[in-house]
Amino acid sequence: MVRADDAASWHGGSGRPRLHVVTGKGGTGKTTVAAALALALAGAGQRALLCEVEERQGISQVLDVAPLGDLEQPVTAGLDGGEVIGLSAQAGTALVEYLRLFYKLGRAGDLLRKMGAIDFATTIAPGVRDVLLGGKIYEASRRTRGGRHTRPGAAGSADPHEYDAIVLDAPPTGRVGRFLNVTEHLADLARVGPIRAQADSISELLHSPATAVHLVTLLEQMPVQETADALTELTGTGLHPGAVIVNQVRATEAAAPLALLREDGQPDPEVLTDQLASVGIRPGPATVRGLLQTGREALDRWELEQALHTEVEAMGRPVLSLPHLPEGIGPDAVLRLAWALRDQGVAP
Template sequence: MPPAAAASSRRSRAAHAEPHWPGVRLHVVTGKGGTGKTTVAAALAVAIATGGRRVLLCEVEGRQGIARLFDVPPLPYEERTVAVAPDGGEVFALPVDAEQALLEYLELFYKLGRAGKALRKLGAVDFATTVAPGLRDVLLTGKAYEAVRRRRKDGAGGERAVYDAVVLDAPPTGRITRFLGVHAEVAGLAKVGPIRGQADSIMDLLRSPQTAVHLVTLLEEMPVQETCDAVEELTAAGLPVGGIVVNMTRPPLLPGPTLEAAARGALDREDVVAGLVASGARAEPHVVDALLAEGRAHAERVALEQAERATLETIGHRTYELPVLADGVDLGGLYALAAALREQGACS
């Protein structure tokens, strides 16, 4: 089956399937730099929110990528609505700031409200988060945990979660396992007390079926290899791997037999000339040569992408594919990607 037909068949089957992550409350999205992980995280948040859910989309790298994607001004350290999902539902966004998170932590556990603010004015907070990179990860993951666990009263006198799901735009694959596992190290250092209890609670969530770590890749050798390595590391650390999102895919431009001929360098020159003439273009020799070379290069790219697909299939996790957007990622494109994820069953 041609690659495009195979992908279409997979999407068609998945469109009628139940969502693949029904019990997941925390969706962690990671990927090698340049694979579009922030875009995928935003699209996933919209997909999950569709139909009336409340979803919080968090970013932890301080790049204001969410604001740019949703075409809103730079976001402060507070939860704000950035999108209304199809059929109801809301996407809230929060760029997690380590300094603010530390002040919250000091107030929550040690009641250092005013003293904490004084420490910030003195530069102690910035100093602490700079000299201890692991502390930043503790605070960032801790904030995501708090958002997942937060409750509010409902109309029936009971309580329910403030957010139906939290999507975390996490650090790249190269450091995702250490980022998510930092509380295990904290638990090893703090034997007793509130810090140990908090660390244990966060690791319990991160290792539970309520969490899924999704990896974003391209059909290129380095991103695919990093994805495979990250899956192995996450699994060894007891962290639940979710789906593999193959981003920016492109269908073959030539039909099967023609593509095979192009790969062998056996395209019929006269057919190319006839095609140029039929289109009203001049069939000059250098143009025909360029088209033949382009056809072979295209066939080689398709073959390489198929080889990377085969590598991803050996991982044994669900795979989703998102198309490259010819006009770039604007708000309309983001909603189109969200719809594609829903059709493939990628949302909870």
């Protein structure tokens, strides 16, 4: 097992990445985990950018803030008093910015957007959409607090980066490979020119040690299998997998039904009856049978989770565990998860 027990190892690399891509099967809570990770990485006097690219407003929901737009804005504080900035990257806005930058279209880009041409272009060429969204992340990663941009491969700027960490709430594992391999999927669309050059720059960032791709899973068969498949795909394309984050882990009390089993592994009605009687409860036979059935199902679930956790550990990545929070998801829950990440070695 590879444990995530110190700040140098939790992301699974020798360096310290600045861009943290968070993906996972739909329904595993990757947006909530991404938000908690941003809080954990926003150290004292530091700024973390928390960005989504699917326009679902997932970040605003879990943090209970106003819907995010395409302008960066503060959304919450980090664990150490740092600042978390939110952004909902939108392909249409990114394309208008791209046209202004490379083709000097100015307000003509806004006119094209009003006419629907922007949506049309990003729909028929989804590879372009991914490049545009990736370009927003790339630009934020290069920007310094002095307003300049660092050049790829250049020596460090005298100014610190605008963001000490960037957390990207990425598409689910079924689509994240295409999203991250922007150059490959643009091969037949743009072999040369500014958009190909931008795709190559984005690809260089995403395939560098500055980027770690973390996978969120539940202890359920389909998410664990999809996580294993995604790790294979990421490694095969030269990306850098980080930690596997197991979300909604139940407390060890889930194994309590073990005390109700006989030596042959079957539930013992007498044991349960005696335990209930000791606290003044005297159920009938039907109630005892129902309770034992519920206990058996809980035990089966617990045994399955233990087996799946062993599979996750065998994937060879650092493993982080986040607790199941029965009270639901909101700012307080995100804060608790951020502290759980910090306790396991996630540090700014």
